Amino acid sequence: MDLRPFTEAHATTVAGWPTSAREVEMWCARTEFPLSPRTVTGWQLDEDVRSHLLFEGPSGDGDPLGYGELWLDTEEDEVELARLIVAPGARGRGVGRELVRALTVLARDTGLADVFMRVHPDNDRALRCYRGAGFLPVDPALAAAWNAPQPVDYVWLRHAEPAS
Numbered sequence: 001m002d003l004r005p006f007t008e009a010h011a012t013t014v015a016g017w018p019t020s021a022r023e024v025e026m027w028c029a030r031t032e033f034p035l036s037p038r039t040v041t042g043w044q045l046d047e048d049v050r051s052h053l054l055f056e057g058p059s060g061d062g063d064p065l066g067y068g069e070l071w072l073d074t075e076e077d078e079v080e081l082a083r084l085i086v087a088p089g090a091r092g093r094g095v096g097r098e099l100v101r102a103l104t105v106l107a108r109d110t111g112l113a114d115v116f117m118r119v120h121p122d123n124d125r126a127l128r129c130y131r132g133a134g135f136l137p138v139d140p141a142l143a144a145a146w147n148a149p150q151p152v153d154y155v156w157l158r159h160a161e162p163a164s
Contacts, residue, residue: 006053019088043083051069066087114158
């Protein structure tokens with residue numbers, strides 16, 4: 001598998017991966033279903049967002065299997081992994097863990113000190129995947145502070161490996 005920068009040519013594909021309105025909500029906290037390709041393309045306009053696709057095949061010459069973003073916050077010296085999703089036909093095959101692993105390597109390569117992610121509390125499959133990839137819950141008081149302005153009480157995770 002190969003992680004590459006997202007291109008607008010894949011917006012329709014990625015927008016079509018959520019299979020229900022509930023899945024859209026858990027993935028990106030949106031209420032529209034089906035999700036518009038324009039929404040996915042719009043996420044790319046934020047200068048602090050780096051979006052990537054994980055492609056099948058040893059040289060990445062196959063189909064896209066996963067999508068995820070890095071949200072860089074140089075002021076806070078941290079990166080957040082965000083909006084991770086795996087193509088429906090690729091779920092349950094370890095693609096999510098490979099996507100998290102590859103994005104975490106990129107996040108560490110930014111030189112920012114911490115790598116975080118937030119997960120919808122009802123997304124058990126994602127929570128298992130992220131914990132298996134080395135992410136652990138943050139201190140409950142920190143999670144409560146970060147959740148204060150959020151639409152739900154997310155589970156906040158920090159990558160266990162400190163920056164070198």
